[in-house]
Amino acid sequence: MARITMREAISQALWEEMELDPDVFILGEEVGVWGGSYAVTKGFYDHFGPERVKDTPISEAAIIGAAIGAALTGLRPVAEIMTINFAFSAFDHIVNQAAKLHYMFAGQMRVPLVIRTVSGGGRQLAATHSQTPDVIFAHFPGLKVVAPGTPEDAKGLLKTAIRTDDPVLFIESATLYQTRGEVPEGEYLTPIGKSKIQRPGKDVTIITYSKMLDVSLKAADQLAHEGVDVEVVDLRTLRPLDMGPVLESFKKTNRAVIVEEGWRSYGVGAEVASRIYEEAFDFIDAPIQRVAQKEVPLPYNRNLEQLALPQMEDVLKAVREVI
């Protein structure tokens, strides 16, 4: 096992897949000469050349539209949208084109496209640049939505996403790029659509994903000192959503807290809680708790921003609520 950062893990996945398959190429704003806005594709332009690492104009609909078209011809584009907030400018192409073509034309068209983007707040970028609208994209049948929380999963899931014949929105977190974790040596793939228990426990189940995994694991460590044994289930994929490990864990602990960075209304918490109520009603010992962002456009001011974002203290409070 090697201990690397999230940025290195994602970069390695891209590099390995591009070395393996000449049909894989990257396009997006500043992915080439600049080396990627978050330095994920640093060194790629010099190694793979301008045809495989394509700088684009600031033109999100054209980036995704062109990536879809190229994917239809059998290529495997990895399109980078600098932040998920800019994906709204390509919303039609993501949810109304990429997610629909295979179905609407009865399987004639395939869109083996990966869209890499960055979600989440906490960097004082104010309301338009700080959102966590992951669930909006997960609403659409036909689009896979992956959001890893560890370097190991990020690498394995991105490699799988690139090899998948379906469109995948691959959501990264800017505040996780420096996070380190163990990654297996050599080639490995992580399946899309499989939740994973990241920390075993027996008293309470926390269900979370992406950056909030890190927050939840820290909360679980603290709660362990108080004698509360928390199990943490990482969804890893929002669509298709794998409820298997969630329900298995819940049937054991009978208590659940769902933690997400995005707004509470219509969120991951709402979806997962509903499914627990539908599929494990007889096992419920306490009302399911949700930890999420306060319902306000994120402000610039550091204190106000942190006030709106879900914190570890909120997770601790919610867990204490259910036990």
Add this chain to the structure above:
Amino acid sequence: MDKQEYLELFHQMVLIRHVEEQASVLYQQGKIGGFLHLYIGQEAVSTGLISARMPQDRVITAYRDHGVAINCGISPQVVLAELLGKATGCSEGRGGSMHMADVEKNFWGGHAIVGAHLPIATGLALGDRYKGTDGVTICMFGDGATNIGYFHEAVNLSKVWNLSVLWVCENNLYGMGTAVDRASAVSEIRQKAEGYSIPNSRVDGMDIIKVREAAQEAIEKVRANKTPYFLEIETYRFRGHSMGDPERYRTSDEVKCWQDEEDPIGIYYKYLVAQKIASAAELDELGHAAEQEILEAVQYAESSPEPQAEDLFKYIFVDAE
């Protein structure tokens, strides 16, 4: 062209006209759902244009796609079956009128969000460039699509990357019910290509011979120069934007004038007779045969099976959940 090729173009135009007339009847009978946009009046545009392509040239268009589908080689039976939502339709009843495609015939749809297929066309051409093949992507769209951002993003990118796209604007004078000069800053749509340094021209879309010649020239320019070209084809739709259009935005006199004097099938008919390529009797016979063919195609479509209920979830993902 030899005589057979001339007649084949005539045959295709007449087939499209009959398919559309039958579709209109089937719609009024409640057998076709959703929106139905007829191509009557514009037959010379896609017939002339697509007759000029090579097999490696891709075609992609908007929602007024029945004629384009037939020109690309999808049979009228299969087009009508899709209109009726049948399992034998080209999209197995999942797409309907606005979403016809047959990728084996290099026809990439049938796209119903105005302008959204233009960036996709850029990508199809990028695929050919990446693989080093010499195919041209022929992307058709209406005048209305040139006012949306997708148009400008796609056309700009095609020039920045010098992709082999032939942009074809079918200017039928109205975007739904809004006349071009009420919606577009320039009434000659080809002028928009100037802003992107893309060579361009304009042609009369009611005369199939002119369309075909302009298309041949444009396609070969794109192929040889490996750079986009913009062709504006002036045309007119004889029916409403879609079924149920009250047509308050134009007079019946205006429509009648176009139908009487600019019918693309009538113009081509007269041309073939005047040039002594075919006799009036031959063409009438061809017309009757086409009508009969379409009546039988309607029967085929009507007697085709519905899609299976258990296939509702088929085709959501290639790699199943």
